Amino acid sequence: MSEQVPIVDYLVLNGSPYLEANECGNCSARFFDRRNACASCGGTDFDRIRISNEAVLTSFSIVHRAAPSVPVPFVSAIVKTDDGTSVRSNVIGLDDPMDAELGMDLILATYSCGTDDDGKECIAFGYKPV
Amino acid sequence: MSGDSIWIIGASMTKFARYEDQDAVDLASTASLEAMADAGVSIHDMDVLAAGTLFQASTSMGQRIQKQIGQTGIPAYNVSNACATGATAIRTVYLSIKAGEADMGIAIGVEQMGKMGLLSGATKSERNIFEPSGRYGAVMGVDGFLGTETMPGVFAQAGMQYAYENDGVGFEQFARVAYKNHKHSTLNPLAQYQKEFSMEEVMGAPVQSYPNTLLMCCPTGDGAASVILVSEEKLRSLPTETQKRAVKISASVLTSDPYVESGQVQPDVNTLTKNAASQAYEMSGIGPEDLDLVELHDCFATAELIHYDNLGLCEPGGAGDFIDSGKPFRDGSMPVNVSGGLISKGHPIGATGVANVFEVATHLRGEAGDRQIEGAKVGLAHVIGLGSSCGIHILEKAS
Numbered sequence: 001m002s003e004q005v006p007i008v009d010y011l012v013l014n015g016s017p018y019l020e021a022n023e024c025g026n027c028s029a030r031f032f033d034r035r036n037a038c039a040s041c042g043g044t045d046f047d048r049i050r051i052s053n054e055a056v057l058t059s060f061s062i063v064h065r066a067a068p069s070v071p072v073p074f075v076s077a078i079v080k081t082d083d084g085t086s087v088r089s090n091v092i093g094l095d096d097p098m099d100a101e102l103g104m105d106l107i108l109a110t111y112s113c114g115t116d117d118d119g120k121e122c123i124a125f126g127y128k129p130v
Numbered sequence: 131m132s133g134d135s136i137w138i139i140g141a142s143m144t145k146f147a148r149y150e151d152q153d154a155v156d157l158a159s160t161a162s163l164e165a166m167a168d169a170g171v172s173i174h175d176m177d178v179l180a181a182g183t184l185f186q187a188s189t190s191m192g193q194r195i196q197k198q199i200g201q202t203g204i205p206a207y208n209v210s211n212a213c214a215t216g217a218t219a220i221r222t223v224y225l226s227i228k229a230g231e232a233d234m235g236i237a238i239g240v241e242q243m244g245k246m247g248l249l250s251g252a253t254k255s256e257r258n259i260f261e262p263s264g265r266y267g268a269v270m271g272v273d274g275f276l277g278t279e280t281m282p283g284v285f286a287q288a289g290m291q292y293a294y295e296n297d298g299v300g301f302e303q304f305a306r307v308a309y310k311n312h313k314h315s316t317l318n319p320l321a322q323y324q325k326e327f328s329m330e331e332v333m334g335a336p337v338q339s340y341p342n343t344l345l346m347c348c349p350t351g352d353g354a355a356s357v358i359l360v361s362e363e364k365l366r367s368l369p370t371e372t373q374k375r376a377v378k379i380s381a382s383v384l385t386s387d388p389y390v391e392s393g394q395v396q397p398d399v400n401t402l403t404k405n406a407a408s409q410a411y412e413m414s415g416i417g418p419e420d421l422d423l424v425e426l427h428d429c430f431a432t433a434e435l436i437h438y439d440n441l442g443l444c445e446p447g448g449a450g451d452f453i454d455s456g457k458p459f460r461d462g463s464m465p466v467n468v469s470g471g472l473i474s475k476g477h478p479i480g481a482t483g484v485a486n487v488f489e490v491a492t493h494l495r496g497e498a499g500d501r502q503i504e505g506a507k508v509g510l511a512h513v514i515g516l517g518s519s520c521g522i523h524i525l526e527k528a529s
Contacts, residue, residue, distance in 0.1 A: 005260050005262075005269050006269075007268060007269060007270060007272060007275060007276065008266045008267055008268045008269075008272065008276070009262055009266060009267025009268075010266065010267070029389070029391070030391075031394060032266060032394060032395075033265035033266050033394070034265055039389045039393075040389040058291060058294050059287040059288075059290040059291035059294055059396065060287065060290055061278060061282075061283040061286035061287050061290060061339040061340055061341075061342075062337065062339065062340035063274070063278045063280065063282075063283045063338075063339045063340075064336070064337045064338060064339065064340070065248065065280075065282070065336075065337075065338045065339070066248070066251055066252065066273065066274055066278065066280055067248070067251045067252035067273065067274075067280075069252050069271070069274075070251070070252050070273055070274030071274065072274075074274055074278075076277040076278035076283050076287065076339070077277060078277070078287055078291065078392065078395060078396045080392075084391070085391075086391060086392035086394070086395050086396065087395060088276055088277035088395035088396060089276045089277055090274075090275065090276070090277060097340075098340075102290065102293060102294040103294065113270075113275055114270070116258050116259050116260040116269075117258045117259055118259060118260075120259075120260045122260050122269055122270055124272075124275045124276065125276075126275075
């Protein structure tokens with residue numbers, strides 16, 4: 001099996017993939033990137049925490065026009081996980097993009113999104129209907 | 131008139147279009163010379179100049195304009211604040227006068243975009259080696275894999291979030307916004323497009339990012355706008371005719387986006403607009419019910435709809451009913467974007483925030499021609515720059 005890398009460093013790949021975030025030790029605000037200080041309270045202590053894989057679709061757009069390198073159409077999504085974290089990704093696994101519905105229950109899933117010149121495989125995440 | 135208010139005594143904008151034979155400096159100079167002529171003043175009366183442009187932000191635009199309209203040695207501020215660039219230029223002059231450093235100044239907004247196409251989104255790299263980089267440790271461009279980064283999609287999601295949280299909002303309501311603005315633009319000779327489209331044509335146009343079709347997205351283009359601001363004391367020294375046509379800036383507000391939980395994945399264009407609106411209403415003593423017209427930031431139809439709510443033009447959660455009721459049409463009780471809005475008038479980014487103020491001021495002066503809102507006394511101009519910034523100006527007719 002070829003070496004795999006996650007598309008972003010907050011996607012953890014193992015037997016059961018999940019997302020991680022930096023959670024502010026003071027106010028519990030969560031950030032997928034590194035922060036010098038918390039944007040919510042200014043705190044500087046963060047803990048690495050695991051984000052729930054279950055989510056609800058709170059907004060989406062079916063994108064038909066994008067840069068030439070981006071395959072279209074795709075369903076861009078904002079989801080809210082069961083533990084209250086907003087995540088941006090795609091809704092995947094729909095027969096028709098127009099099947100996307102606000103409020104639908106989703107669960108995190110991963111898929112291959114390409115191989116680099118060294119044969120390394122990139123793994124992305126999306127959310128599929130439960 | 132008494133007190134320390136700031137007034138607009140001159141305003142002008144070029145037609146928004148695609149200019150092949152003029153550059154951004156030409157457009158800005160044209161708007162500026164016209165605005166000074168409109169005010170009956172000259173470059174020698176200016177104590178300060180602020181020039182806003184986004185895509186030429188590092189080119190000393192203010193000084194380049196001075197080379198065309200007069201190098202008098204006054205301070206020139208070059209400002210850039212995404213789509214709020216023009217409003218920020220106005221506020222820069224406003225603050226200089228408030229601070230007592232200037233009696234009169236010129237604010238300019240300009241942009242030359244041509245057929246720029248989609249803003250933001252993926253850029254293709256020659257390199258195809260997956261190595262983590264950036265603050266998210268991304269090994270490749272994530273646009274299209276982890277959602278969209280393009281503007282039609284981001285603003286589509288802002289509208290769909292509103293649809294998720296409120297009843298009575300869907301594709302048809304968003305489409306009606308674009309139908310309205312295209313219809314309004316037929317009366318505005320300064321608009322980039324002046325063509326009416328049916329609801330069927332709006333809804334049947336090629337989908338860019340659902341629910342935004344092509345006719346629900348603003349075009350790219352070129353244009354400039356300028357306004358001349360004066361202190362109240364200075365205004366009193368000017369001819370009676372100038373004083374009669376002066377428009378009072380009753381509120382000038384700029385906000386940035388405060389922290390919200392979802393802000394890291396979807397720009398929050400709501401909270402900073404609500405904050406700016408409440409500050410502007412408090413500063414001016416004017417409520418949304420007092421407004422005779424509003425020019426708001428309809429970069430996409432989905433954006434206009436949510437700003438009805440953010441600016442307090444409708445009941446909370448009632449933006450769908452508001453557009454369905456016909457109130458924001460030019461013959462309704464709360465005309466919104468009678469210029470045609472960004473969707474049809476156009477959106478040369480740096481010019482937009484000044485052009486919106488030009489539009490409102492022109493109505494308050496009773497000089498808007500075929501598109502005039504009769505008897506308009508109070509108006510509001512709003513812009514949003516993603517990142518994010520919100521600029522609001524409330525203007526009042528001289529009494």
